[in-house]
Amino acid sequence: MTMPPHPSTEILWDRWGVPHIYAPDFVSLGRAFGYAQMESHGDLILRLYGLARGRGAEYWGEEYLGTDRLLHRMGIPPRAQAWAEAQTPEMRAYLEAFVAGMNEYAMAHPEAIAPSRRVVLPIQPTDVLAHLQRAIHLQFLVGPTLAGSNGWAIAPSRSRSGHSLLLSNTHLPWGGLFRWYEAHLNTGDVNLYGAALVGMPLLSIGFNADLGWTATVNPQKAWTDYRLTLAPGGYRWEGGVAAFETEEVRIKIKQADGTFREELLTVERSAHGPIISKTEQTATALRIAGFDRPYIFEQLWAMANAQNRQDFENAIAQQQLPMFNFLTADRHGEIFYVFNALVPVRSEGNWASEQQPQPGDRADQIWHQYHPYADLPKVANPPSGWLQNSNDPPWTVTLPPVFEPEDFPAYLTPPDLTGALNLLRSQRSLQLIQSQDQWDLESLVKAKFSTRLALGDRILPELLTLAQGESDPLIQKAAQVLAAWDRHTNAESKGAALFVQWWWSLPPGQQWATPWNAREPLTTPKGLADPAAALRALKRVAQDMERDWGRLDLPWGEFTRLRVGNVEEPGQGAPGSLGSFAVIDLAGGEPGEPFTAVGGDGFILALEFGDSPRALVLNAYGNGTQPGSPHRGDQLALYRRGELREVWRERSTVEAHIIRRDQL
16 A cells, blocks of 8 residues: 655654654654664564564475464464454554555665565555564563563652653564664654664654653563363363364465475364464463454553653553553653553462463363453552662562562462562662662663673672682682672673683582572572582683683673674673673673674663653664664664763754655
8 A cells, every 4th residue: 555645754864773753643654664664674574574474484485384383373364454453543544554654665665675575565554463463472472581671760859850760771682573673753742762673663662751661571471371181072171072173274385496385284273272282192272361452552652642650551551562561750750660461360370380281171260351450560659769670570679669479469470589580680680779879861871781790799709718728720810810800791801701601600500509588589599509519610611711712811802792794892791690780692602702692782761851851872783784784783882882872852953963864
């Protein structure tokens, strides 16, 4: 569908590849946002949309067959069509304009789109909705835990300026559907700045003139896998046997020679949901919350337009998004946190029991309703003056605690801090936010880039004490390097590489002597479980480093590297599991070869409200992925130096920094 051009719709591109979009109305905004995303990420978006159709194998070959099977088993393509038909007239028009803008760019610039991706064109609104379901429900909600984040909200009582502050700090893989796209959206009185996940038509995190919001992945169980007992003719059900509902789907698979073969996939469903696996005697059915809530984009738009806390709560209370913690700060001086989730109402069970497959032979074992918004943990303006979340359960969102696990369903979320994605990172966040009484934008940025390892503070003194009693010269040499280490993972930090490799070499059972306990929530686990084994490991790692690197005091920036496209910088930051607040996830690390960043800190926003909001921002890996884009990795150097960019939000300021203007 081609939308008629509107001469007053403009995209102003700044030097960092950020589109500043000025549109006269909501629909024109959608068209321009789609156009901009296709210029910045066209090949990636077409790949994501092609996969969301369940046609990856048809387009690109056998390696995508598993994804296609999963999407068809989960009913993503037909549900995307149903969701498209269910949209409100306003949102339907917006989505049609969004994909029209994408198609318009691809038609105008065919040379910019990889030939292998053009097969996906033209894009339809159903592609956006299928991508939404694949990303949110299958990946974030049910998929392996690849996503993390830090979020802080500071009240005026803890702010040097007397204004509220917000820190948004996402940790996602540096590619695929996890990639952030920074944008500035203007229409009428709406002036929004923030980031959308690539291929999404609206911002997921950001701020307007009145309120800023951020999100972190929360530990919740908005899905259940049911274990069914197979029987002739189907599965055991209510004392008898029920037949599976079946459907046959033909999947085309592109071969290396360009021909196609077909696979006939039999999709089976029970009363619980689709069957995702089978053995000779059992089957597993997967039931996911939120597939009956098609208005996620309506909710995101309401969140983005919230002018105060109550507006934001009203948006969250729509309960369309099935997960994510949200933290807000606003110009009225309020801060707010909510554990947002579509939590199934279960008749029994606790967090531990819900991690296991559930019996599925009776109708009363299947959940059908969600806990209402009123049942969710939430707090506004706590006496402490601060809120934080680092993918931990809600009980430590502020201290002293404002609610207790006993006041909520036992299956809602983990009952204590051990349920955090990275326990040491959550403890480091709590330590940092309580480390000073008053905050401002600059100190917020400094804290965000802290690479000090909570693990080093927790365990290194004991290791050094043990090493003092050893006469082995290599252990003594290693101890000298570790004693001089600054306990950070800055590029120039010497000793971090030795310490981290030593810790990684310890088997899990030989790490902590004292496990986490509620009496010492921020200082446990602690102690070395096997001191002798720890010293032996230190010697082995020292030997390996001398062999592979020729030195023990290797700078962290040589041991790890930040690399995007052709841009490379010394490593800075570390995995959250080590207790670093600045998170960089690593891969590789063959002997004598550096580890490379594959995820972690992505879109970062530090925000202060006053007469008008002031914001600092960074998209660590850059705001474009197209081949030849100057924005692939153009912000890595800023990240390595611990710097954010000033946000250009007012029209006059934007005009002073643009490098190109597109009129649509």
